[in-house]
Amino acid sequence: MKTKFLAVVMGVTLTAASGMACAQFGGLGKIAGIGGDAAGASVSSDQIVNKYVGGAKNVNKADVKMLRAVGLKDEADKAELAGKNLTEGATKDSLEEASKTQTESSKALEAKMKDKKVEMDAKSKQQFSDGMGDLARGIIQYVGMGGDAKNFKPSPTSIGGSTNSALFVVKSLPDSIKALGGTLKSSIDFAKTNNIPVPKEANDATSMI
Secondary structure (H helix, E strand, C coil): HHHHHHHHHHHHHHHHHHHHHHHHHHHHHHHCCCCCCCCCCCCCCCHHHHHHHHHHHHHHHHHHCCCCHHHHHHHHHHHHHHHCCCCCCCCCCHHHHHHHHHHHHHEEEEEHHHEEEEECCCCHHHHHHHHHHHHHHHHHHHCCCCHHHHHHHHHCCCCCCCHHHHCCCCCCCHHHHHHHHHHHHHHHHHHHHCCCCCCHHHHCCCCHH
16 A cells, blocks of 8 residues: 555656656747747848848849840949849848949839830840849749738847848838839830730739739
8 A cells, every 4th residue: 555655656746847847948948949939939130131132132133134125234234243242141231232223223224214215126125024023023022021021029139240131121121112113013014015025923013012
């Protein structure tokens, strides 16, 4: 009888100890980001920046193709050079410079599209169409990361380059989507007027803006 009683007591004690240990390690898991509700609840600075860079690369490819297609070679070369600085983990300065170049490229392109004397052969028209596809994909990527940007909350202890870059992305993303959306819509109008194929992605992107 005594042996049976001791076995029961030891079983209860071990179960309680096991429960406490699980609770303790569960807490540690949450702190370390290994498990628990906290895991995956927010997006990191690097993820924000890298997603933005992915979209920016498509926008940059679009700028290069479309500028060349309408005869703006110097502007296209400048955009291409700026695109080489777009890498994962980009600094705030390089992101600002890329954004500035994209804005300048869009302005030059829109001004050229208003010119009634733009001459384009079949190759240029296809290049312009391909660029529209790239621009649309970039916009779709930007729109797709809107939720992450909105919910991004840097840790009070996260101080450094990646956090500054992410905060720049969060701040500039809405204006970038709006501006690029305007450029895409102008491009679609220009394409229709000049018998240039409009890729499906272009219509998909405009419906998302």
